[in-house]
Amino acid sequence: MTGPKPLANILEITPYKGGQKLEHGWKLSSNENPLGCSPAAREALAKTAEHLEIYPDGSALKLREAIGKKYGIDPDRVVCGAGSDEIFQLLGRAYLSPGDEIIQSEHGFLVYRLVAQQSGAKCISAPEQDLKADVDAILARVTDRTKIVFLANPNNPTGSYIPFDEVKRLHAGLREDVLLVLDGAYAEYVQKNDYAAGMELAGEAPNVLVTRTFSKIHGLAGLRIGWAYGPESVIDAIHRVRGPFNTTSVAQAAAVAALGDDAFVTGSVEHNNSELDRVGPALQKLGFKVYPSVGNFLLIEFEDREGRRAADADAFLRARGIVIRDMNAYGLPKCLRLSIGTKEANDDVLAAFEAFAKAG
Template sequence: MAPKPLPNVLEIKPYVPGLAAESGYKLSSNENPLGCSSLAVEAIKTGLSQLEIYPDGGSNLLREAISERYGIDADRVICGAGSDEIFQMLARAFLAPGDEIIQSEYGFLVYKLVAQQSGAKTISVPEKDLVADIDAMLAAVTDKTRIVFLANPNNPTGTYLPFDEVRRLHAGLPEDVLLVLDAAYAEYVQKNDYSSGLEMAANYDNVLMTRTFSKIHGLASLRLGWAFGPAAVIDALNRVRGPFNVNALAQLAGIAALKDEAFAQKSADFNNAELDRLLPAVRETGLTVYPSVGNFFLVRFPQSDGKTAEAANAFLQSRGLIVRNVMAYGLPDCLRISVGLEDANTKVIEALQDFMAA
């Protein structure tokens, strides 16, 4: 008889990334269209002559660089192969069969995946106008709740919660429930009432903030993320973290990227200028376009024949525009479109104009 995996593993639907573009424009994975910092590229080149050497197992120099950049304690920082690995560490360290996690209805798919890996149940709380509903999330807390995940800004909706609402969520949670603030898109937000959660993670024993180098820093291919939080939580994560979990080239590139604040600002400025151009232009076609503070936006299509999200996706692909189908999120009538370079964004506008006019 063949070996059998655990029953909860067979229930997992593997994460499906955005489609790649063999030609045309890939606007399906929220990547930085400007690439990455030239300093990061040069740092990687310096590391190519030492590929036979194991990386720094504790990412010590990278954690020091994060500490210096954000004014936080390096001992309370942990690095991972993307934010995804940190979520997996959280599941290994804090979740057991029968436990529960809470997320908003359209939260990042990986939260549910890591919960399933540990045999825990995911409670998805309905949103209001594609924004997390704090009262509903608090009402969903039970004695089985171990982690509350909040992506802020949220992918795939592009919406965010003001900091006062995040604090209200935290204030209503039991002290033994961990609040994880996923701030992957924080650097793009230019709202006075927004905070990544860094201060909360510094001051509370049950708040962890996660960040990534994949978006604003353009290092998605290297898989690099980090988290900051209470010493006891970081200690637990280090106990389940694999040895040498962050490769040496990623560490070098991350350190260099943090130094290039001009590139990060240029990326944010470009993104927000293009969003200001894209959103009203797509709305003029008659489509519903939701406000976004990330490097992507969500478009809702009619359910009438020939104008559905599925039809639009096929039409965009015929124009060489690869966007993200979000059926897996429970949004079958929507498409998520990443902000690309100016030419790609113009082609998106023109394609959607033609699609709706046909």
Template sequence: MSKTRPIPQPGILAIEPYVPGRSGADSGIRVFKLSSNETPLGPSPRAKEAYLAAAAELERYPEGSSSALRSAIGERYGLSAERIVCGSGSDELLHLLAQAYLGDGDEAIATEHGFLIYPVVTRAAGATLVAVKEKNLRADVDAILAAVTPKTKVVFLANPNNPTGSYLPLDEVKRLHAGLRPDILFVIDAAYSEYVTRNDYESGIELVATSDNVVMTRTFSKIYGLAALRLGWMYAPAHVIDVINRIRGPFNVSVAAMEAGVASIRDVEHFDKARAHNDKWLEWLTAEIAKLGLDVAPSVANFLLIRFPDEAGRTARDADQFLVERGLILRQVASYGLPAYLRLTVGTEEANRLVVDALREFMGAKK
């Protein structure tokens, strides 16, 4: 009997599996999950209705091109539906882009504190991820351009970035793109773009519309509150759309996700409420936590990155344990190379106030 067994492709076993934010605490404790950047307002009521209505025909396959959803997205943003592909979350689309444009011996570039999916999809495609240093928790355009080699085939830029909350203004994004060879695919991951209200920010639509090598990915998991349904979309040049449509699953988006997505993107009132809530509490949390003597990284998204002291009893790990015992679940980000920090999602008013009160107790308690 042979002792051999199937062996995965080189590099697969070197991938660090993605570990999501913790969801719970000890039983009996009321939990406020503030670890996954989920919207505290939940999805649009219209999306819930559309989701439930989809149950009437569960035996039917989805329409394979997500036509209705692509049309709704196109109407909202003034885009051609023909240049949109929908997927099972933007994660799937990032996987497909890596599969299509990376291979053995190729390199992809991302920043050192960028989204953890970038190294996963890169290595799964047989390529190497080059992590470029950031400057003050922000993407450094010059450092990215200096890292480009003849092997570079893809550059990933999360804008805004998770978990830092920082962003590059449009002129810097344009400068980065201008410095890339035309055969390098520039992927702008704009998962948190709906939260940004800065005048110098642009999600990537403009660059995609005027370039042959730029792709923008988006998600319904954040401000739209459809994380459970796994729904995302991509806007790209026609030739990239053609490639991705050749390799994606023929029914990669469920009927329920499609219908909920259409209802969500058309419920502008709910969208506006979600953004207004975030604007108010992001500012409040930043100010109140800073008063406690903690460093809070400036953020334009729906979360904050909080730095804790490097002293016994005051570290990020200590704070995490203290908060968990009170049912407040934040995100440890040591896996992002940020062991001194915790990431806090903007929550409900109750959750936000409880976090500040708990951190005040933590920082004031004698050890």
């Protein structure tokens, strides 16, 4: 007996694997907020959890209104999802057919490719320059079949970003029927004068969508809550393909409270910047190549020789209770990605890297 067969394009998909963890030790593989989440969000979650028998608001009105107030945007042009990942999935349902194409930067977020594969579309990767998105390379790969361009800015896993002027140049070079998706999952961490998440562009252009998440700076990864802002026509299309209750009541309530806790966000950014400035140079001093990052993680490159490769370092760290992320799936086999943890976790990481350096 053979049983039902899924679509051929589905069998070609390699499922996404999140960062692994150990029973004991430090999990620094998923770019989670080491400070946890806002106490206000935790309190709101507990209060809402007293009435789990009630369906959530399918329109997430209070959350959309809170987002609108926070960012000065029209809440009617906001749609919420189970993390920004679900927004990407919904875009695939709404805009992609077999034979279509999406474009991403060479080392873009893996989920974009999965979205294309699920729809029978093709993912085109544009080469990067020094692990940064290359606008000219992206535009050169636009064809009549291109439907969506995904740009993670900042990018995971490289930690790089492109200035907003370059984002605007990318948009100006696209046809109006090509949707530009600006993934700002790590936007709150960026402290650069030439950076912008693209909210203004999404408010004006008919083909720009900005996506954001509560998983990173707000520390609500376990609740799966994110949102998107863009043209009415795009938001309407997403609403038509999303589930009627795609975000939970507890996630909505916690997200509203998180938006109101500026002190927690500020503290998270300050901790991240301080530890980035400490950990990155310390690793470089030990002889490791560390790429500049504006996110809450670092991309580390290793030597290509016996005992000193990324896989060797990964095994060495795991033996000491430290899990970080291998980059094979991203086409970066020489690299590992390290999430910034608590000061204690980072101290242990540096000690482990020092031991690994001396072992070579």
